[in-house]
Amino acid sequence: MSSSSSADSRRQFLRQFGLTAAATAVAGPTVALATSPSTMQYDDQKKLGFAIVGLGKFAQQQMMPAFKECKHARITALVSGSPDKARKLAREYGVEEKNIYSYDNFDSIKDNPAVDVVYIVLPPGLHAEYTIRAAKAGKHVLCEKPMANSVADCQKMIEACEKAGKKLMIAYRAxxxxxxxxxxxxxxxxxxxxxxxxxxxxxxxxxxxxxxxxxxxxxxxxxxxxxxxxxxxxxxxxxxxxxxxxxxxxxxxxxxxxxxxxxxxxxxxxxxxxxxxxxxxxxxxxxxxxxxxxxxxxxxxxxxxxxxxxxxxxxxxxxxxxxxxxxxxxxxxxNQFAAELDHMAECVLQNKTPKTPGEEGLKDIRLVMAIYEAARTGKRVKV
Amino acid sequence: MSSSSSADSRRQFLRQFGLTAAATAVAGPTVALATSPSTMQYDDQKKLGFAIVGLGKFAQQQMMPAFKECKHARITALVSGSPDKARKLAREYGVEEKNIYSYDNFDSIKDNPAVDVVYIVLPPGLHAEYTIRAAKAGKHVLCEKPMANSVADCQKMIEACEKAGKKLMIAYRAxxxxxxxxxxxxxxxxxxxxxxxxxxxxxxxxxxxxxxxxxxxxxxxxxxxxxxxxxxxxxxxxxxxxxxxxxxxxxxxxxxxxxxxxxxxxxxxxxxxxxxxxxxxxxxxxxxxxxxxxxxxxxxxxxxxxxxxxxxxxxxxxxxxxxxxxxxxxxxxxNQFAAELDHMAECVLQNKTPKTPGEEGLKDIRLVMAIYEAARTGKRVKV
Incomplete structure (x- = not known):
């Protein structure tokens, strides 16, 4: 996966995930991107820093704008396979260009003190991988729903965050x-x-x-x-x-x-x-x-x-x-997004368990699997 | 069951059905009720005559008033276990007192040329009995939904009306x-x-x-x-x-x-x-x-x-x-009731099969039984 390609359309971005997700997991950091001046809009340095992983429509149109209403959360880093898009959004949200990561060099986020929380807004099939990588990088994790593709992946995510001593929250905005x-x-x-x-x-x-x-x-x-x-x-x-x-x-x-x-x-x-x-x-x-x-x-x-x-x-x-x-x-x-983001930040700041922790996501995935089983077998499934 | 009791409350009325329905099926006609003068409001004698069997809240508040908007249907007889109520409603709807029946003398309706259609508005457990009695009396039948308590009863109702050469329609007002x-x-x-x-x-x-x-x-x-x-x-x-x-x-x-x-x-x-x-x-x-x-x-x-x-x-x-x-x-x-009543009358007048015939009611009762089976067994039931 080349982070310097300028032709990576959203479609390619997705295809790359589908085809190379395993490969990217072992890739090392690459060259830092571009150097245009930061236009920092957040002056409250006491806010926790969030890295947004995945800059799709939902992130751009709903969730990222909500940070402007947050008391305790701000965007300090962006992780994307589209450098141009990342640079554009970095300018818009006042993120320093040195805090833009690709999926290849994502693990080096461990060395970035500006990032407290990693918010994973990728397709569900990538949640486990990026949650575990984020936990290993010593970051707290906010992860979109559904939590993961399998009960086993949910459990691995919970374990990884526990082991790292980091919070894990599933983004149940409702x-x-x-x-x-x-x-x-x-x-x-x-x-x-x-x-x-x-x-x-x-x-x-x-x-x-x-x-x-x-x-x-x-x-x-x-x-x-x-x-x-x-x-x-x-x-x-x-x-x-x-x-x-x-x-x-x-x-x-x-x-x-x-x-x-x-x-x-x-x-x-x-x-x-x-x-x-x-x-x-x-x-x-x-x-x-x-x-x-x-x-x-x-x-x-x-x-x-x-x-x-x-x-x-x-x-x-x-x-x-x-x-x-x-x-x-x-x-x-x-603003449910701002409330959710602030809650995550408060849980980190006050060392509280999130209202919707990994276990909440796991419960739903267990039920989802039971529903699939019931649909397949035509039988009532006890849970 | 005494049709002359003045103390028959609605509760007693119901209890009597539950307890004596079988017995009333073989009871003969009794003395005709009261004799206060008719106040006939319908002058169009070309309308088909309907006997209303069961004068509960639904009949009184919804269905009977709708006859005033009908082109082809009028109320010409009432069948009730409450003589006082029947007399009161007879006066209101211009029904001649000689056309008031009890559940005991209901079968003598066969001798009444003023009645073309019997509309059964009784609890479902009584639909089969009264439909069959009405068919035997040579009357067309409009019967409330649900059609009957069992598939077998639905089939008996269809057969009875077929044998009598009479229409059977289930009152699916919607x-x-x-x-x-x-x-x-x-x-x-x-x-x-x-x-x-x-x-x-x-x-x-x-x-x-x-x-x-x-x-x-x-x-x-x-x-x-x-x-x-x-x-x-x-x-x-x-x-x-x-x-x-x-x-x-x-x-x-x-x-x-x-x-x-x-x-x-x-x-x-x-x-x-x-x-x-x-x-x-x-x-x-x-x-x-x-x-x-x-x-x-x-x-x-x-x-x-x-x-x-x-x-x-x-x-x-x-x-x-x-x-x-x-x-x-x-x-x-x-007025869905007037449309339904007129449709029944038109089917009789033009010898057409009703839009919602006995078979329509039977289909639902088959499904109802399948739903009960599915609820009981927890399995998908093919129908």
Whole structure:
């Protein structure tokens, strides 16, 4: 993998991962990139320094801008296979050019005191490798969801961070989002009565041919799976944080049109149910071939609470219905990304366990695997 | 069963059914009731005459008033175990007192030329008996959903009407409701693209102790089952009319708190999935212990269509979402009950097979039984 190629398109970037991920893991540091002057925008040097690993659309459009609202976190390094893109973003975010890394020289980040936390925003198939490399480099790790492609990889990530004495947090942004937090609080204090059922639906239309940056989502090696790993996990995680319980049984049905080239390696639509110890039944859907949906509804015996959208980036909407009708509580929007990043920073600064540690990611991946097993066998799977 | 008791409360009415249904089937006609003057409001004698069997809340509040909007149907007889209630309603609807029947003398309706159609609005456990008695009396039958407590009973009902050369229609009102018809039409003409999934949720809070008229809903013998038979069937039927397909496989999960006296005999919450030949997966929920929900959403690859409420009596609401956003099509509300009643009358007048014949009811009951089997065994059930 050449870090000096100027023709590396996003597509090549991804193909390189798919084909050379193993090779890059043993590659040593390469020449530091370019030297244009830094335009540092963060003067609060007490903020923890984050290295962003992977500068895709999500990182650029959602997460990186959120640092501007952080109290305890700032971007101090960038890790990318696209030097031009990295340099451009470094200028925008005031990152010194010496703090730009490639995937080859990433391990040398261990010598950079400006980096406290490594935030991994790569396709899931690369999470284990980069988390372990970051931990070995003595850095705390914030890693995007889904945590990894397998339970074994999740365990290795947890072990690597434990061994290094570093924090590991999985970036479950919805657990830092005000409408979701408000929903959890209302359920907890009994506003819906006794919780009885949940429905949660997540869907999107993936278009890898129209949008090459989406290509990894339909590659098993990089994505770990299809819609379930990518977006169904929002439904799954929501059922757990809304109930405050761990499910005991899962079932699942899958449909993927195998004549559609998108679904040669990964699943399209998967519907799954979760049974919780209290008796709550959750019915979730996940699909890659429908228009966007990101919603859930929690039904108590006294009222129901709907978030639609529930897990968007902004502009959430809550409705509560009971025997007297419907109402839309006023809830203040907040930057879930900034809250999440600040939480990670606080956990490092105050030596606390993150709200969504590696174990939280592992729980979901165990359930994801159980859901895949249920879909494959047609049987209820105890978990 | 005494038709002259003035103390027969709704609760007694129900208890009598549960306890004496078999006995009443062989009882002969009794003395005709009261003689206060008729206040006939319908002057169009060309309308077909309907006998309403069972004068509960649904009949009184929803269905009977709809006759006022019918072109081809009018109420000409009432069948009830409550003579006082029947007399009151007879006056209100201009039914001659001689056309009031009890459950004992119901069979003598065969001699009444004013009755063309018998509309059975009794608890499901009584549908087979009264359909067969009506067919034997030479009357066409409109019967409420769910059709009956068993596949065998459905078959007997179909056979009885066939043998008598009479029409049998199951009152699937949603299939006559403008928003539902509009949704079906939009899906059929491809407005959503290729249909991929459906979610449908129906719930209500049954309160048999607070509302004695609800007591039959939690009695297996009268209701045939719990929420699935009563309201889950709206989700079930909707998946069939929205896809225009018959499912090939079902799965189900049930939760019923057996310490709750309501759920000693029938199920509370049951979630089920249906797999259709085209690949559409439908996820449905049904519950007796949540606040009212009557909604579905159909997801195509180009757009989704939401009805919430979908299967209410009035005030439906449609939203269509696609990549460009959401919109609420303007659709004219219409009286689904009047449309349904007129359709039944037209089928008789024009010797047509109803849109929702006995076979339609039978298909749902077969599926209901498969769903119960799937819930019991935890296995996928081929249908």
């Amino acid at each position: 657990q830092f989002e005000p409408f979701n937090l408000d929903a959890i609080a209302r359920i907890k204090k009994g506003e819906l009565g006794k919780l009885r059922q949940i429905t949660a639906d997540h869907g999107r239309s993936v278009k890898p041919t129209e949008e090459p940056a989406e290509a990894w989502r339909v590659q098993k090696k990089l994505a770990g799976g299809g819609s379930l790993m990518d977006i169904g996990i929002y439904s799954l995680n929501a059922t757990r944080y809304l109930t405050g319980e761990e499910p005991v049984e899962v079932t699942a049905q899958e449909f993927s049109d195998k004549s559609d080239p998108r679904f040669k390696e990964v699943e399209d639509t998967i519907h799954f149910t979760l049974r919780f110890p209290s008796g709550v039944l959750a019915s979730c859907t996940s699909s890659y071939s429908i228009q966007e949906v990101k919603r859930f509804r929690a039904f108590g015996d006294k009222a129901w609470l709907d978030l639609d959208p529930a897990t968007d980036y902004y502009e959430h909407h809550m409705t509560i219905g009971d025997k007297d009708g419907k109402r839309q509580p006023k809830i203040k929007e907040g | 299939q006559f409701e403008p928003f539902n018809l509009d949704a079906i039409a939009r899906i059929k003409k491809g407005e959503l693209g290729k249909l991929r999934q459906i979610t449908a949720d129906h719930g209500r809070s049954v309160k048999p102790t607070e509302e004695p008229a609800e007591a039959w809903r939690v009695q297996k013998k009268l209701a045939g089952g719990g929420s699935l038979m009563d309201i889950g069937i709206y989700s079930l039927n909707a998946t069939r009319y929205l896809t225009g397909e018959e499912p090939v496989e079902v799965t189900a999960q049930e939760f019923s708190d057996k310490s709750d006296p309501r759920f000693k005999e029938v199920e509370d919450t049951i979630h089920f999935t249906l797999r259709f030949p085209s690949g559409v997966l439908a996820s449905c929920t049904s519950s007796y212990s949540i606040q009212e929900v009557k909604r579905f959403r159909a997801f195509g690859d180009k757009a989704w269509l939401d009805l919430d409420p979908a299967t209410d009596y009035y005030e439906h609401h449609m939203t269509i979402g696609d990549k460009d956003g959401k919109r609420q099509p303007k659709i004219k509300e219409g």
